[in-house]
Amino acid sequence: MGFVSFLGRVLFVSVFLLSAYQEIIEFGVYGGSAGMLVALKYNTLMNHVISHFAVHLPEVEMKYLVGAAIVLKGLGSFLFIFSSSFGAYLLMPELIELLFKFLQNLALVGALLFFLGMKNSIPKRRDKKKAPKSKTN
Template sequence: MAFASFIGRVMFASVFILSAWQEFNDFGIDGGPASKVLEPKLNVFSKHVKTHTGVQVPEVEIKYLVAAAIALKGVGGLLFIIGSSLGAYLLLLHQAIATPILYDFYNYDADKKEFGQIFSKFTESLALFGALLFFIGMKNSMPRRQVKKKAPKTKTF
């Protein structure tokens, strides 16, 4: 059972690790193609948040945001493989931040072709989020091993 669990964690984390590796190789000076895709989506997301909540999203340079995403996916994926809850929390953080920004289905009409494609990606990302929550829940519900103390032997005189 432990080997199957390990293989499952490797396969799950490979999605994040391979994505981080590809973004790292394409990063360049300006953040690569990921920053070019992320910048307009982040601007739309910031305007959307400001109009609906009145809260201003802090200004951040896009290449640093892409570098943080690479770090969260890479480190989180590697820690997840060894069974660390910290890795799952890092991947959860990445998913919580990236999902509403990248998959902004709420900015499209439901009858548009783009809506279906983006909403499908959004639900896939939610499934990954749910799987991470499931892992954390299972990890916290398992009893920890307790060291058995040997009863002291009584000495007879």
């Protein structure tokens, strides 16, 4: 059972390791495509903080944030393979965005099922034709 557990952890972590490898390949000068995505999110956060709190956040180079994410993926993966719960905590922030998307999709499916249930619970209109009377002799 120990080998199967180890193999399961290795297969699970392979997703994170392949993602980190792809980000390393695309890294480039500004952090690659991940750097552009982080820059968009950082600018949105900065505009939100400035508009609500009138506080300016410090400028950060995105390549450092992407590099830190790659290191956290690698370290978290290595620790998770050897059954460290700290490795699981390091990998968890990667899945939070997916969790939010999953919960949003789950809510939408629930709303559609509710709509279908309500639509089927309303009785359909019946024709107002009177049923023919049977003749009694």
